[in-house]
Amino acid sequence: MLSGSFIELKQGLKKLPGIGEKTATRLAMYLIRMPKDEATGLGEAIIKTVSSFSNCSICNILSDVEPCIFCTDSQRDQRSLCLVEDTQDAYLIEDTNEFKGRYFVLGNLLSPMDGIGPNEINFPLLQEFLAANPVEELILALSPSVEGESTINFLVNQLQDKVDKITRLSTGLPFGGDMEYATSRTLTTALQRRYSADK
Ligand SMILES: [Zn+2]
Known part of the structure; x- marks a missing residue:
């Protein structure tokens, strides 16, 4: 036994x-x-x-230093910010070597049915981030799922007056597929072919 x-x-x-x-x-x-x-x-x-490991107080990424290495690295392009759902997605994008800006981790995607609203996707912290660190481009690197789409719509509506350019990844990613399963090459193409998210 x-x-x-x-x-x-x-x-x-x-x-x-x-x-x-x-x-x-x-x-x-x-x-x-x-x-x-x-x-x-x-x-x-x-x-x-x-x-x-804990969440960086600035960008919410899981990190073993506070603030995280991305927030303290002055060599990174301060003009562009990449929004991801999870810490893991940020590291996947980092591995492509295609993006040199900063990251912000939402932690969740909007899903009102499951009680996940703007506060649960760290929208207040994102607003603080953007007020302290104005960016020229905001890349919404979110899964093209139903929740991803509604999160993109929400963010575009809320932020289009505050950020010059809001873009999203190209449709190289399968609908409903997780970024985790995208190959590095697919992700690189999706980043290179990003397009305006506000229509
Ligand atoms: Zn950080």
Whole structure:
């Protein structure tokens, strides 16, 4: 009979993406059979890393320094701001080497049915950001899903008088598809072929 802590470990692993019941059991079993120092080292690395990351108070990106490296790097193009849903999306765009400006992480996409309104997409913090750091171009790098589209409409309506140019990624991304699954090449093309978001 397996103990409560083993079950707890298994349930924790099951919360990770792509891990089902069987894999979670196999991984938990693997961990208890691993050399003790390796397994506890992994646990310590999780604790250390997770506790050192928090949201940047300026751009909301998850970072292990405050403010984040993007907000403090004067070499970055201060005239353009790329809006993304998640921290992960910012790093995907960063990997394309196509964008040299700053980022802002919304954290969510608008979804009134799920109670996600302007405050839940950090719109007040975005307004603060733009007041302190006026930009010439705002790139809305959001998934072209229903929620992404309504977020784009909302942001264009709210910000078109405050920012010269608001653009969105080209339709290289599949509708409803997550940026996470876009290849770097697709994302590069989508960035290069961005177009005006206010129609
Ligand atoms: Zn930042």
